[in-house]
Amino acid sequence: MDFSIVGSAIGETLQFDALFGIAGGVFLGYIIGVIPGLSRSVAIAIAIPMTFYMSPLIAISFLIGLSKGTAAGSAVSAILLNAPGEASSAATSLDGYPMAKSGKPRTALQVGLLASVIGDILATTILIFVAIPFARVALLFGPYEMAAILAFALVFIAGLSGGDIFKGLAAGALGVLLGTIGLDNQTGLPRLTFGYTQLMDGMPLIAVAIGTLALSEMFVQSEKLRYERETMAVKLENHKGDRITFPILRKIFPTILRGTGVGTFVGALPGLGPSVGSWMSYGMAKRASRTPEQFGKGAPEGVAASESADNAVIPAALIPLFGLGIPGNVSAALLIGAFAIHGITVGPLLLRDEPELLYSIFAGMIVASIFMLILGWFGLMVFAQITRVPPHVVIPIVIFFCLAGMLLQGYGAFGLIILIAFAALGYLMKKYDYSFVTFLVAFIITPMLELNLRQSIILSRGNWEVLLGRPIALFFIACTLLAFIILAKRTIERKKPIAEIGD
Amino acid sequence: MARQSFWSGLVVMVFAALCLTWIIPNYAGVNPLAQMPPDLVPNIASWIMLLSAGVVVIKSIMEMVEKRESPVNLEIDWRAFGWAAWPFVYIAAAIFVLSHVKLTYAGAPIIALMLILLGERRWYILLGCSVVPVVLLYVLSVYMMRVGVV
Numbered sequence: 141m142d143f144s145i146v147g148s149a150i151g152e153t154l155q156f157d158a159l160f161g162i163a164g165g166v167f168l169g170y171i172i173g174v175i176p177g178l179s180r181s182v183a184i185a186i187a188i189p190m191t192f193y194m195s196p197l198i199a200i201s202f203l204i205g206l207s208k209g210t211a212a213g214s215a216v217s218a219i220l221l222n223a224p225g226e227a228s229s230a231a232t233s234l235d236g237y238p239m240a241k242s243g244k245p246r247t248a249l250q251v252g253l254l255a256s257v258i259g260d261i262l263a264t265t266i267l268i269f270v271a272i273p274f275a276r277v278a279l280l281f282g283p284y285e286m287a288a289i290l291a292f293a294l295v296f297i298a299g300l301s302g303g304d305i306f307k308g309l310a311a312g313a314l315g316v317l318l319g320t321i322g323l324d325n326q327t328g329l330p331r332l333t334f335g336y337t338q339l340m341d342g343m344p345l346i347a348v349a350i351g352t353l354a355l356s357e358m359f360v361q362s363e364k365l366r367y368e369r370e371t372m373a374v375k376l377e378n379h380k381g382d383r384i385t386f387p388i389l390r391k392i393f394p395t396i397l398r399g400t401g402v403g404t405f406v407g408a409l410p411g412l413g414p415s416v417g418s419w420m421s422y423g424m425a426k427r428a429s430r431t432p433e434q435f436g437k438g439a440p441e442g443v444a445a446s447e448s449a450d451n452a453v454i455p456a457a458l459i460p461l462f463g464l465g466i467p468g469n470v471s472a473a474l475l476i477g478a479f480a481i482h483g484i485t486v487g488p489l490l491l492r493d494e495p496e497l498l499y500s501i502f503a504g505m506i507v508a509s510i511f512m513l514i515l516g517w518f519g520l521m522v523f524a525q526i527t528r529v530p531p532h533v534v535i536p537i538v539i540f541f542c543l544a545g546m547l548l549q550g551y552g553a554f555g556l557i558i559l560i561a562f563a564a565l566g567y568l569m570k571k572y573d574y575s576f577v578t579f580l581v582a583f584i585i586t587p588m589l590e591l592n593l594r595q596s597i598i599l600s601r602g603n604w605e606v607l608l609g610r611p612i613a614l615f616f617i618a619c620t621l622l623a624f625i626i627l628a629k630r631t632i633e634r635k636k637p638i639a640e641i642g643d
Numbered sequence: 644m645a646r647q648s649f650w651s652g653l654v655v656m657v658f659a660a661l662c663l664t665w666i667i668p669n670y671a672g673v674n675p676l677a678q679m680p681p682d683l684v685p686n687i688a689s690w691i692m693l694l695s696a697g698v699v700v701i702k703s704i705m706e707m708v709e710k711r712e713s714p715v716n717l718e719i720d721w722r723a724f725g726w727a728a729w730p731f732v733y734i735a736a737a738i739f740v741l742s743h744v745k746l747t748y749a750g751a752p753i754i755a756l757m758l759i760l761l762g763e764r765r766w767y768i769l770l771g772c773s774v775v776p777v778v779l780l781y782v783l784s785v786y787m788m789r790v791g792v793v
Contacts, residue, residue, distance in 0.1 A: 190783060192788060193787050193788040193789070304648075304699065306695040306696070306698040306699045306702070307648075307652075307695070307699055309691055309692075309695040310652075310655050310691070310692050310695040310696050310699065312691075313659075313688040313689070313691035313692040313695065314655075314688070314692060316684065316685075316687075316688040316691075317662065317685055317688040317689060317692070320671075320684050320685050320688070324672060324677075324681035326677055326678075326679065326681070327672065327674045327677050327681050329672030329674060329681050330672065331670070331671050331672050331681055331682075331685065332666065332667075332670050332671055332685065333670070334670060355734070358730070359727070359730050359731065362730045362761065363726060363727045363730075365761065366723070366726045532758070532761040532762060532763060533758065533763065533768060533772055535757070535761065536753075536754045536757035536758050536761070536772070536773075537754060537772060537776050539730075539734065539754075539757070540746075540750055540753065540754050540776050540777075540780075541776065541780075543734075543737070543738075543741065543746055543750075544746055544750075544776075544780050544783075544784075544793065547741075547746050547793040548783070548784060548788060548790065548793055550790070552742075553738065553741065553742035556738040556741060556742075557738060560731070560734055560735060560738060563731075563734070564731060567731075568651075572647055572648070572651040573647075573648075574651070586684070589684075590684050593679065593684070594678075594679045597678055597679045598678045598679070601678075602678070631702075632702070
């Protein structure tokens with residue numbers, strides 16, 4: 141490791157504009173996270189067009205800060221409103237809301253915040269120490285290995301991010317099909333463009349991301365308004381004794397460490413999202429507790445377990461992204477899009493070509509965690525007030541920013557039509573349980589998959605026996621087949637889904 | 644659930660078949676000299692879609708037979724359908740308007756009307772929620788991104 145590059149990267153991150161970008165991202169993320177129904181991926185999808193004018197470092201730091209802020213903010217609504225801002229905070233509400241109802245809302249929020257920050261910082265440290273050696277090894281991989289790894293990741297995500305691997309594969313295949321639209325790189329022939337010159341560069345990523353994630357989610361939310369309208373939040377008042385104390389901190393610390401471990405493991409695997417991490421961590425904390433009967437009635441360990449794992453997943457999901465260039469979930473997939481917009485190829489090549497930027501991003505992630513603590517600690521009263529914003533007010537504003545995002549990129553009316561088409565597709569996928577996570581990840585990695593497949597075919601001259609001399613590629617092909625067989629068997633036997641949403 | 648899976652699987656199968664028989668042969672481009680034909684990946688994706696959706700359909704038929712469930716349900720809740728459909732129609736209409744008028748000018752009425760349709764009647768909420776996002780967009784597009792009024 142070149143320490144002069146590391147020092148220079150830290151210096152870049154500590155510049156005023158970078159710090160302002162990170163703080164802005166965390167603050168905005170907090171606000172979005174507090175509002176029920178607005179998830180991390182929705183926030184990132186809408187925010188990407190707003191980063192066009194920023195430098196790559198500030199843009200990526202802003203988006204990572206946003207991602208972290210939403211994770212921490214979603215705990216506020218889970219605790220005060222019993223309506224988690226994100227699915228991954230559902231486990232938090234099991235103990236957080238009873239704590240708030242019993243006159244300890246501030247304690248619950250502080251436990252959640254500390255667990256989030258500690259989990260986040262520890263997982264970021266693990267990311268830094270794992271991703272770099274991982275990327276060094278990955279630099280030795282050729283197109284055969286990369287194509288095999290990408291195919292494995294897609295099958296794995298299809299099987300784990302929804303209940304039914306066959307629906308997941310169908311969604312992923314649709315993502316691949318749409319990802320091939322545009323000029324063919326080798327022959328220069330237009331593919332599936334139907335004569336529209338606007339599609340020569342491919343289907344616009346912003347339209348696909350905002351349509352499938354944000355706009356479709358607003359349609360789902362507006363449909364829900366028919367059944368549930370009013371929400372009542374617990375008031376945050378200055379009660380004596382409603383503070384986190386050292387004995388509570390000592391009690392929850394082992395739970396936070398366990399939750400961080402679970403979250404990091406789950407986050408590093410493609411397809412498993414923070415929901416799985418937080419529920420697994422909650423279950424393990426309950427089993428390990430001397431007073432498991434307190435869980436569900438206001439145990440601080442329950443809040444700590446869920447929040448530490450939820451926040452540890454975010455940096456851990458970047459391990460396959462920075463190490464191999466494979467997004468493990470939607471947020472990571474959107475980051476690939478954001479990197480691409482700024483002309484950067486994410487993955488092991490980032491370590492070789494732009495190490496300073498990579499180290500700056502790592503430093504930015506640590507700074508974001510510190511901002512998360514400061515903003516969360518001193519802004520509790522403000523964020524508690526935001527839980528009172530009714531959802532019907534949020535929906536039109538988010539829709540406005542979805543439309544604005546498309547227009548800011550210069551796509552005009554054509555882009556808006558594509559946007560609403562993908563919103564309809566995303567709505568139907570959510571309604572009929574087709575994994576939109578797999579769809580989006582497949583859409584984003586298709587150019588990389590096709591490039592590696594093409595290089596493999598050209599290098600091998602179509603002779604499959606070449607694979608016999610590539611043990612890593614063979615290993616991942618075997619893993620792909622094995623994962624498919626196991627997950628298909630699970631689907632056919634109608635077992636419970638492993639993950640609801642791999643976000 | 645089985646009925647929904649059956650119909651959704653069938654739609655995906657029809658789409659995949661359409662891709663394999665008409666869309667890809669006509670629009671994906673063919674170059675026999677290319678080492679990797681441009682239609683290879685779209686074809687593989689369509690076959691995966693067809694086969695996966697086929698399994699979904701077969702699985703749902705088996706479930707429906709097991710539960711003695713009919714594949715057709717004529718009891719449609721039209722009110723629920725209308726409630727789910729109106730935002731799409733509203734946004735489609737808004738897009739039509741936006742093909743003639745810039746979002747910065749049409750944005751406030753679009754937000755305000757949707758708020759009214761969603762049941763908001765307080766004038767200060769209507770005013771604040773419709774004007775503030777437009778002002779933010781103006782600042783972002785004109786002063787920060789310098790792309791002019793969008």
